[in-house]
Amino acid sequence: MKKLFTFLFLLSIAYAQNSYVLVEAQFDSYGPEESEFYIQDVDSNIVLQFAPTVINELYVDTLWLEPGAYTAMLIDTYGDGWLTNSVTGYFRLSNHCDGVITEFICSSTNFFEEEVINFNIGPCNPNAPPPPPPLCNNALVQINLDQYPEETTWQISDTSGVVLFSNGPYDGVPSYQPQEYNICLPVGELNFTINDVYGDGLAGSLWGGTDGSYYVLQCGDTLVDGSVANFGTDSTHTFTSDTCVPPPPIPGCMNEDYLEFNSSATVSDSSCATLKIYGCTDEMMFNYDSLANTMSYIDSCEYTLVLNDLLGNGWVGSNLAIIQNGDVQNFSLDSGYTESISVWLQSPSPVTIVFDVVGEASATVTECGFGLYGPQGDTIVHRGLGWVIPFYPYTGVTNCGNYCEEITYGCLDSVAYNYDSQANTEDICYYNPGCMLPAYVEYYDQGFVADINNGSCNEIAIFGCLDSTMYNYDPIANVTSGGCIEYIYGCMDPLMFNYEPNATAPDTCIAYLYGCLEPTAFNYCNECNTDNGSCIDVINGCTDTTALNYDLLANTNNGSCIYPLPGCTDATAINYNIEANMPDSSCYYSAGCAVGDIYYIPNECFSWVIEIDEYCCDVEWDNTCIELYQYCEEGWSGPTDMLELRNDLITYPNPTSNYIYVNKKVNLTVFNMLGDIIMHKDDANVLDVSMLSPGIYNVLIEYNKIKTNKKFIKQ
Numbered sequence: 001m002k003k004l005f006t007f008l009f010l011l012s013i014a015y016a017q018n019s020y021v022l023v024e025a026q027f028d029s030y031g032p033e034e035s036e037f038y039i040q041d042v043d044s045n046i047v048l049q050f051a052p053t054v055i056n057e058l059y060v061d062t063l064w065l066e067p068g069a070y071t072a073m074l075i076d077t078y079g080d081g082w083l084t085n086s087v088t089g090y091f092r093l094s095n096h097c098d099g100v101i102t103e104f105i106c107s108s109t110n111f112f113e114e115e116v117i118n119f120n121i122g123p124c125n126p127n128a129p130p131p132p133p134p135l136c137n138n139a140l141v142q143i144n145l146d147q148y149p150e151e152t153t154w155q156i157s158d159t160s161g162v163v164l165f166s167n168g169p170y171d172g173v174p175s176y177q178p179q180e181y182n183i184c185l186p187v188g189e190l191n192f193t194i195n196d197v198y199g200d201g202l203a204g205s206l207w208g209g210t211d212g213s214y215y216v217l218q219c220g221d222t223l224v225d226g227s228v229a230n231f232g233t234d235s236t237h238t239f240t241s242d243t244c245v246p247p248p249p250i251p252g253c254m255n256e257d258y259l260e261f262n263s264s265a266t267v268s269d270s271s272c273a274t275l276k277i278y279g280c281t282d283e284m285m286f287n288y289d290s291l292a293n294t295m296s297y298i299d300s301c302e303y304t305l306v307l308n309d310l311l312g313n314g315w316v317g318s319n320l321a322i323i324q325n326g327d328v329q330n331f332s333l334d335s336g337y338t339e340s341i342s343v344w345l346q347s348p349s350p351v352t353i354v355f356d357v358v359g360e361a362s363a364t365v366t367e368c369g370f371g372l373y374g375p376q377g378d379t380i381v382h383r384g385l386g387w388v389i390p391f392y393p394y395t396g397v398t399n400c401g402n403y404c405e406e407i408t409y410g411c412l413d414s415v416a417y418n419y420d421s422q423a424n425t426e427d428i429c430y431y432n433p434g435c436m437l438p439a440y441v442e443y444y445d446q447g448f449v450a451d452i453n454n455g456s457c458n459e460i461a462i463f464g465c466l467d468s469t470m471y472n473y474d475p476i477a478n479v480t481s482g483g484c485i486e487y488i489y490g491c492m493d494p495l496m497f498n499y500e501p502n503a504t505a506p507d508t509c510i511a512y513l514y515g516c517l518e519p520t521a522f523n524y525c526n527e528c529n530t531d532n533g534s535c536i537d538v539i540n541g542c543t544d545t546t547a548l549n550y551d552l553l554a555n556t557n558n559g560s561c562i563y564p565l566p567g568c569t570d571a572t573a574i575n576y577n578i579e580a581n582m583p584d585s586s587c588y589y590s591a592g593c594a595v596g597d598i599y600y601i602p603n604e605c606f607s608w609v610i611e612i613d614e615y616c617c618d619v620e621w622d623n624t625c626i627e628l629y630q631y632c633e634e635g636w637s638g639p640t641d642m643l644e645l646r647n648d649l650i651t652y653p654n655p656t657s658n659y660i661y662v663n664k665k666v667n668l669t670v671f672n673m674l675g676d677i678i679m680h681k682d683d684a685n686v687l688d689v690s691m692l693s694p695g696i697y698n699v700l701i702e703y704n705k706i707k708t709n710k711k712f713i714k715q
Contacts, residue, residue: 018064018066018123018125019064019065019066019067019095019097019121019122019123019124019125020062020063020064020065020095020124021062021063021065021093021094021095021101021121021124022060022061022062022063022093022094022095022246023039023048023059023060023061023062023063023092023093024058024059024060024090024091024092024093024094024138025037025050025058025059025089025090025091025092026056026058026059026082026087026088026089026090026091026182027052027055027056027057027058027059027082027087027089028055028056028082028083028084028087028089028106029055029056029084029087029354029356029391030055030078030084031051031052031054031055031056031057031082031089032051032052032053032054032055032057032321032323032326032327032328033077033078033321033328033330034076034077034078035051035052035075035076035077035082035089036049036050036051036052036075037049037050037072037073037074037075037091038050038072038073039063039070039071039072039073040070040071040073041068041069041070042068042069042070047063047065047070048061048063051326052326053323053324053325053326054323054352054393055321055323055352055354055393056087056178056180058140058182062246065121066121067120067121067122067123067124068120068121069118069119069120070118070119070120070121071116071117071118071119072091072093072102072116072117072118072119073114073115073116073117074091074104074112074114074115074116074117075113075114075115076112076113077113078113079111079112079113080111081106081107081110081111081112081115082106083106083107083108083111087180087181087182088105088106088107088181088182089106090103090104090105090106090182091103091104091115091117092104093119095124096124097122097123097124097125098122098124101119101121102117102119104117136184136185136186136187136241137184137185137187137218137219137241137242137243137244138182138183138184138185138218138244139182139183139184139185139216139217139218139223139241140180140181140182140183140215140216140217140218141154141156141165141179141180141181141183141214141215141216142178142179142180142213142214142215142216142217143167143168143178143179143180143181143194143212143214144176144178144179144202144212144213144214145170145173145175145176145177145178145179145202145212146175146176146202146203146204146209146210146211146212146229147175147176147204147207147209147210147362148175148198148204149169149170149171149173149174149175149177150169150170150171150173151169151196151197151198152168152169152170152194152195152196152202152212153166153167153168153169153194153195154166154167154168154192154193154194154195154214155192155193156183156185156190156191156192156193156216157190157191157193158186158188158189158190158191159188159189159190159191164185164186164190165181165183167179167181168195169197174357174358174361174362174390174391175209175357175362175363175365175390176204176209176210176212176362176365176389176390176391176392177357177362177390177391178391185218185241186241187241187242187243188240188241189238189239189240189241190238190239190240190241191236191237191238191239192216192223192224192236192237192238192239193234193235193236193237194214194226194231194234194235195233195234196231196232196233196234197233199232199233200230200232201228201229201230201231201232201233201235202214202226202229202230202231203229203230204229205229206230210389211229211230212229213226213227213229214226216237216239218241218242218244219242219244219245220247223237223239223240223241224237224239225237247266249266249267250262250264250265250266250267251265251266251267251268251269251271252264252265252267252268252269252271253265253268253269253271253272253273254267254268254272255268255272257275257276258272258273258274258275258276259273259274259275259276259293259294260272260273260274274293276293276294277289277291277292277293277294278292278294278295278296279291279292279294279295279296279403280292280295280296280402280403280404280405281293281294281295282295282402282404284407285404285405285406285407286404286405286406286407286408286424286425287403287404287405288404295402295404296402296403296404297347297348297400297401297402297403298347298400298401298402298403299346299347299400300344300345300346300347300400301344301345301347301374301375301398301400301401302342302343302344302345302375303342303343303344303345303372303373303374303375303380303398304340304341304342304343304372304373304374305320305322305331305340305341305342305343305370305371305372306338306339306340306341306370306371306372306373307320307331307332307333307338307339307341307368307369307370308333308337308338308368308369308370308385309333309336309337309338309367309368309369310337310366310367310368310369310385310386311367312335312336312337313335314332314333314334314335314336315332315333315334315361315364315368316361316364317357317358317361317364318332318355318356318357318358318361318364318365318368319331319332319355319356319357320332320353320354320355320356320370321352321353321354321356322343322345322351322352322353322372323351323352323353323354324345324346324349324350324351324352324398325346325349329343331343333368343372345398345400346398347398347399347400347401348397348398348399348400349397349398350395350396350397350398351372351380351395351396351397351398352393352394352395353370353372353380353381353393353394353395353396354391354392354393354394355368355370355383355388355389355390355391355392356390356391357390357391362390365388365390366385366386366388367385367386368385368388369383369384369385369386369387369388370382370383370388371383372396374398374399374400375400375401376399376400376401378399380394380396380397380398381394381396405424407424407425408420408422408423408424408425409423409425409426409427410422410423410424410425410426410427411423411426411427411428411429411430412426412429413429415431416429416430416431417429417430417431417432417433417452417454418430418452430451430452431451432448432449432450432451432452433450433451433452433453433454433456434446434448434450434452434453434454434456435450435453435454435456435457436450436451436452436453436457437453437457438461439457439460439461440457440458440459440460440461441458441459441460441461441478441479442456442457442458442459443457443461444461444479459478461478461479462474462476462477462478462479463477463479463480463481464476464477464479464480464481465477465480465481465483465484465485466480466484467484470484470485470486470487471484471485471486471487471488471504471505472484472485472504485504486504487504487505488500488502488503488504488505489503489504489505489506489507490502490503490505490506490507491503491506491507491508491509491510492506492507492509493509496509496510496511496512497509497510497511497512497513497529497530498510510529512529512530513525513527513528513529513530514528514530514531514532514534515527515528515530515531515532515534516528516531516532516534516535516536517529517530517531517535518531518535520538521535521536521537521538522535522536522537522538522539522555522556523535523536536555538555538556539551539553539554539555539556540554540556540557540558540560541553541554541556541557541558541560542554542557542558542560542561542562543555543556543557543561544557544561544563546563546564547561547562547563547564548561548562548563548564548581548582549561549562562581564581564582565579565580565581565582566580566582566583566584566586567579567580567582567583567584567586568580568583568584568586568587568588569581569582569583569587570583570587572589573587573588573589574587574588574589574590574600575587575588588600588601588602588603589601589602591606591607591610591617592617593610593616593617593618594617594618594619595616595617595618595619595620595621598621598625599629604632605629605632605633606629608628608632609625609628609629609632611707612628612706612707612708612709613625613628613706614705614706616628649662649663649664649666649701649703649708650662650663651663651699651701651710651712654710654712654713655712655713655714655715656689656712656713656714656715657690657714657715658688658689658690659686659687659688659689659690660686660687660689660699660712661685661686662684662685662686662687662701663685664685664703665683665684665685666683666684666685666701666702666703667680667681667682667683667684667701667702667703668680668681668682668684668687668699668700668701669699669700669702670687670689670692670697670698670699670700671697671698671699671700672695672697672698673695673696673697673698678692678697679692687699689712689714692714693714694714694715695713695714696711696712696713696714697711697712697713697714698710698711699711699712
């Protein structure tokens with residue numbers, strides 16, 4: 001539906017001059033998708049055109065014009081004008097000369113697709129004295145609701161308590177949906193009061209949600225800052241509404257083709273000096289351009305949008321808007337738990353993501369989640385299940401990378417085995433592919449030296465002797481070790497005399513035979529094979545132990561043995577044998593008695609007789625001598641009665657216990673049966689033998705040079 005409003009203004013000045021107009025346009029939350037406006041002169045030349053890029057955008061700018069007639073065209077492609085539950089749109093033109101030239105306030109009674117407004121601009125020198133200050137100044141009230149919008153109300157009143165503006169409670173409004181109101185505040189001191197019937201303010205985080213907030217904005221200033229959500233039942237702020245002073249011009253370079261470009265500049269000056277030269281400015285890249293001063297970025301790329309739903313029943317009544325450079329893309333999850341969608345975005349460029357809900361869907365926001373992910377690994381936004389804030393503008397900057405090329409090393413020779421068509425920087429080239437691992441058979445069988453491994457190494461090399469006639473032939477070997485060993489026969493037992501350590505085949509073994517191996521030694525062993533250090537030198541001599549000259553040290557008989565020849569070897573003996581070499585006790589001698597050699601000595605009885613009775617040697621060998629001799633030969637050589645009688649000697653008692661008595665003074669010597677002298681006493685006729693042990697003893701009685709032996713028994 002089109003409505004045509006014509007505003008004719010009588011010009012108070014009849015002549016033309018330069019003029020200006022302040023343009024204000026308030027768009028709703030669907031502005032980036034549906035809305036725009038433009039102004040053209042009578043010749044249909046467009047002097048101003050604008051389309052919003054963010055939701056609820058407020059456009060304010062100064063337009064310089066020649067006085068005359070103009071037309072403004074307001075457009076909304078959906079057909080409901082610039083009006084939502086949270087924002088009332090409007091279009092206004094004004095200057096200080098004429099005040100408000102034209103104004104269109106959107107309402108439910110003037111929906112439009114195209115709204116045409118004709119108006120005239122009269123001369124208005126911006127340097128002329130300003131008109132009286134307006135009765136009111138534009139302001140914006142922002143109410144960011146929590147999940148309980150039905151509890152919230154607000155009002156603005158003057159100092160006398162008169163309520164100028166108010167709204168709420170927000171029954172039926174989706175949770176968290178922002179509410180914005182463009183109002184005109186009178187100049188002076190005012191009060192803003194916000195109320196919550198539950199008493200927890202906008203502190204939705206107390207109940208697992210997100211806190212709300214509220215603000216009053218005017219002329220770029222924040223008059224009321226309601227960032228403290230938990231204000232209880234109410235909170236009142238006193239502020240001052242004032243006239244808006246237009247910002248001063250900002251000089252600067254306004255040409256984007258120059259490095260000095262200043263996006264904040266409003267007046268072009270002469271600061272544009274250096275043209276942008278696009279290219280790769282990264283010195284570490286292959287295509288680094290030393291002349292470039294501006295990085296050449298990829299202007300668009302594909303992002304991945306992931307939509308999630310906890311219960312898998314889709315986003316009923318919810319919508320996700322991606323807004324970039326005036327373009328709006330809407331997405332929703334119709335069903336299922338998750339969906340990935342490819343989204344083409346410009347880069348590098350700001351992007352805004354808004355999750356919109358209608359009233360009936362506000363209760364299911366906690367089931368929703370989404371994320372926007374770039375090809376460079378960047379995450380524009382990620383909101384997990386239960387963490388989505390409806391209507392909140394999540395912002396970020398896209399990054400599709402740049403046109404710099406990484407240095408890629410590789411072989412650039414197309415005839416090489418490892419030629420790399422993707423490489424841009426020379427690396428080693430290889431021309432002989434093959435097996436390069438010495439642990440494999442193919443390394444030895446391929447017939448050449450490979451300079452790169454091509455995966456042909458398959459069979460593990462087993463090194464060994466490949467000659468079946470050799471001792472160490474290995475039937476499982478497949479690569480020669482170069483160490484074949486011929487057969488060497490010999491004894492292989494290390495405990496044997498003829499052990500051969502180099503032998504490879506067994507032969508006869510000879511055991512160790514230890515002995516003297518010196519042929520000149522006395523104990524030389526002809527059968528032995530191992531000298532044990534036992535050699536004995538030859539010592540000649542008589543080795544016959546029965547010989548007179550037997551040599552105990554001799555080990556070799558030299559025939560010098562002299563054997564015994566018994567006989568009398570005493571040259572003084574009567575029967576001396578000059579040939580005898582071994583006395584045999586056969587010598588006998590003359591007793592030298594005057595009576596002649598009645599008997600030869602040794603003769604015990606003869607010696608005994610002449611010893612005890614010298615008469616028998618010196619005077620005569622009479623019958624007494626003969627009887628004594630016979631008496632001796634009969635076995636008794638002791639004293640005889642005849643001797644005692646011849647010498648008148650009497651000894652008694654025999655046996656005895658204490659004393660031996662002799663009838664004359666004699667010399668007495670007592671012997672035991674071994675011939676040992678026990679007692680001796682000279683010139684005595686009594687001998688005390690009481691201390692002797694019982695037994696048989698001999699007593700030698702010497703009287704007048706005659707010695708008489710007598711045995712006695714000691715009791």
